[in-house]
Each structure stands twice: as structure tokens, then as C-alpha cells.
Amino acid sequence: MSQILKGGCYCGGTTYTIAIPDKLPQVVGTPHKVPTSILDHCGKCRKTSGSLFQAWIVVPKPWITITYKYKEGSGGKLVEFQSSAHGTRSFCGACGTNLFYDSSKKKAMVEDMDGVVYLVNVTIGSLDEESLTHVELVKPKLHVWWDHGIGWIKEAFTTAGQGFGGLAKYPTGDVRQSPEELI
Structure with missing residues (x-):
């Protein structure tokens, strides 16, 4: 039985x-199992996502099944953009x-899988809400490209117990209330 x-x-x-699979396999030669969820601070991910960092879940390519449901003439299906020599x-x-990042350099031996497989980054934000409740699978466990991150973002991640906790928290997108009214 597997989780979907x-x-x-x-x-x-x-x-x-x-x-x-129920038993998460080890990526041979690393301390990591797949899936691994990460926060990516590289400049290319920042630009292509339009966000200050990109959240990914990294999985072996054979685990992914893609389905298309486009209307005729919608210009649908996936559009690929080569963002680097390998990506x-x-x-x-x-x-x-933004759905996937695939790199020809990102191949590995994974426990219980035959041969070398490609590892694909899938945007965590594109997961359905129900899938986001699988906290043990989708909650990011590490930062990558940390040295390329934006200073104040890195500071928010490293400020013990604070982070972005001091920001006003509006329950919807309506920001007409003053922050004091939210308490």
C-alpha cells in the first residue's frame, strides 16, 4: 500500500x-530518504517562482503520473523552459x-529501485490541500542554496522563535482593518 x-x-x-511507498527509501550515498522536502534559495528558483524562495518535494521520476485535461485550443499541456545547461x-x-524542475544532473540510486533514477523537484504549493496535510512528507526538512538566499529572509528563518511571527495576520486578503483590530 502506498500513499498518494x-x-x-x-x-x-x-x-x-x-x-x-509506505517504507521511504534511502537515496544511496546520502543521509536522505525520498521524498525529501526542501526550501530552495537559488536565484533561478526565486525568479521563476516569483517568490523569495521555492518549496519543493523531491521524488523519483517513476513515482509521478501526469494527466492532461485541456480543452481544445487552450494552449495546454506542459511548457518546458531550459533554465540552465542541465535544468x-x-x-x-x-x-x-510552475510545477516541476528536472535536472539531467539529478540522478541517483534509490533503495528498492532498479538502476539509476532521475529525481524531480515538484512544487509543494501545487499540491492539493488534502495532500498538504501529510505533514511528515511535505514539511520542508532542509534549505538548499542557502548561501544564495536573501539576507533578511535567512534572518527570519534563523531568528529563534521569531521568524515572521511579528507580522499582522489577516484572516483573508482584506487588509482594511488595522492590525490592532485582529487581536
């Missing part, structure tokens, strides 16, 4: 499932949702 994570793009034209980013061709 589900996700997809904003418009629903591209959906995917990730089938994760390809995949976005929904209709709504533009």
Missing part, C-alpha cells in the same frame, strides 16, 4: 499524482503554474 499525493496547476489542465522547468501551458 495529488496536485496540479491552477486551471486544472495538468494534474499529477505521486505514489509514495528544465515545466509550467502549465494554459495558466502558467
Whole structure:
């Protein structure tokens, strides 16, 4: 029996499932098991995501099944962009949702899998809400490209017990209330 994570793009034209075995396999030669969830601070991920860092869940490519549900003429399916000599980013061709990062350099031996497999980064934010409740699988466990991160973001991650905790917390996108009214 395996756990299934589900996700997809904003418009629903591209959906995917990730089938994760009950016993999480080790990536040979590393201290990590897959899936591994990470926060990526590299400049390319920052630019392509439009965010200050990118949250990924890293899984073997054979675990991913992609389904397309595009209407005729929607310009759908995945659009690939080669962002480096070794890396390809995949976005929904209709709504533009950032979904995957695949690198020809990111291959490994994974316990209980035959031969070398490619490891694919899947955007955690594209997971369905129900899949995000699998905290043990999707909660980031490490930062990568830390030296490339934005100073004040890194400071927020390293300020013991504070982080972004001091920011006003609006229950919706309506910010007309004063922060004092939220208490």
C-alpha cells in the first residue's frame, strides 16, 4: 500500500499524482530518504517562482503520473523552459503554474529501485490541500542554496522563535482593518 499525493496547476489542465511507498527509501550515498522536502534559495528558483524562495518535494521520476485535461485550443499541456545547461522547468501551458524542475544532473540510486533514477523537484504549493496535510512528507526538512538566499529572509528563518511571527495576520486578503483590530 502506498500513499498518494495529488496536485496540479491552477486551471486544472495538468494534474499529477505521486505514489509514495509506505517504507521511504534511502537515496544511496546520502543521509536522505525520498521524498525529501526542501526550501530552495537559488536565484533561478526565486525568479521563476516569483517568490523569495521555492518549496519543493523531491521524488523519483517513476513515482509521478501526469494527466492532461485541456480543452481544445487552450494552449495546454506542459511548457518546458531550459533554465540552465542541465535544468528544465515545466509550467502549465494554459495558466502558467510552475510545477516541476528536472535536472539531467539529478540522478541517483534509490533503495528498492532498479538502476539509476532521475529525481524531480515538484512544487509543494501545487499540491492539493488534502495532500498538504501529510505533514511528515511535505514539511520542508532542509534549505538548499542557502548561501544564495536573501539576507533578511535567512534572518527570519534563523531568528529563534521569531521568524515572521511579528507580522499582522489577516484572516483573508482584506487588509482594511488595522492590525490592532485582529487581536
